[in-house]
């Protein structure tokens with residue numbers, strides 16, 4: 001069977017691939033990595049591609065997967081012991097693949113392998129993607145990197161483990177099919193994955209909704225301490241390092257809090273901050289209406305999607321909140337003046 005020719009555009013930088021195996025060429029060693037603080041789509045896409053390449057390529061091809069420690073709840077998807085959590089050895093991969101990462105710095109410790117590799121490939125769905133690889137396949141209208149991967153896989157090679165990993169990414173990035181990035185295609189793909197036997201009810205409960213006692217306590221605390229600003233159009237809450245330590249938790253335990261803040265009536269933008277260091281905050285933003293939070297995150301060196309974005313900011317908590325809300329207020333007032341015209 002002939003390999004379909006790649007369609008190249010934008011000076012050959014952006015590549016529309018028909019199939020992932022097209023870019024492997026004669027690569028014998030392949031490295032894969034996702035972004036720092038791995039979320040469901042990151043873990044799902046990395047595991048799905050790892051197991052797909054293991055299955056679809058012949059013997060003698062080495063495939064390694066690098067990720068920071070993943071949340072416990074994602075370990076039910078498949079054997080996650082294969083994940084390498086640090087630079088264990090110096091190796092120059094024939095091909096290194098970045099997944100679900102809008103920019104090179106998002107790869108964290110795995111950047112070293114990416115930069116040393118002979119060929120690099122970037123598969124993603126972030127509108128803010130900086131096209132940092134030799135070959136870039138970015139579908140910014142896709143719900144998730146897992147949705148992009150499904151299109152690059154041969155369907156008959158998707159076994160139950162791969163299907164579960166893809167389903168994990170789709171449900172997490174769409175908030176279980178409720179965010180505006182959910183399309184007809186997303187639902188069709190989810191349907192196909194279900195026919196592969198994905199235990200969807202169990203996966204949704206166990207990886208998305210289930211919270212342990214500490215996680216619930218932190219959710220409660222964030223809601224209790226949240227403040228409304230910009231005449232109720234913006235809600236802000238924060239978690240200090242001390243609070244995280246008090247509840248014996250990590251940032252992964254804050255999953256879902258931003259979603260609860262976002263559904264406060266009348267709110268256009270929800271902001272959750274958590275302290276990562278002295279005067280350093282990781283910022284999560286979610287928008288309901290017309291505010292483009294990706295633009296704001298990008299201004300402060302981060303990125304993401306129009307309705308879900310993040311960045312890291314420095315300063316006191318008041319500086320950070322003031323800087324963010326100034327941008328939100330600006331977008332809100334522009335929108336108001338546009339409506340008045």
Ligand code: 5GP
Pocket residue numbers: 035100102103106126128283284285301302303304305308309310311312
């Ligand atoms: P979250 O708020 O869930 O951490 O992130 C929301 C979205 O923004 C995700 O798609 C995530 O990949 C992206 N994002 C979060 N933080 C950063 C960041 O520091 N840099 C970039 N480029 N994207 C980010």
Ligand code: MN
Pocket residue numbers: 041042100125143144145173
């Ligand atoms: Mn994603």
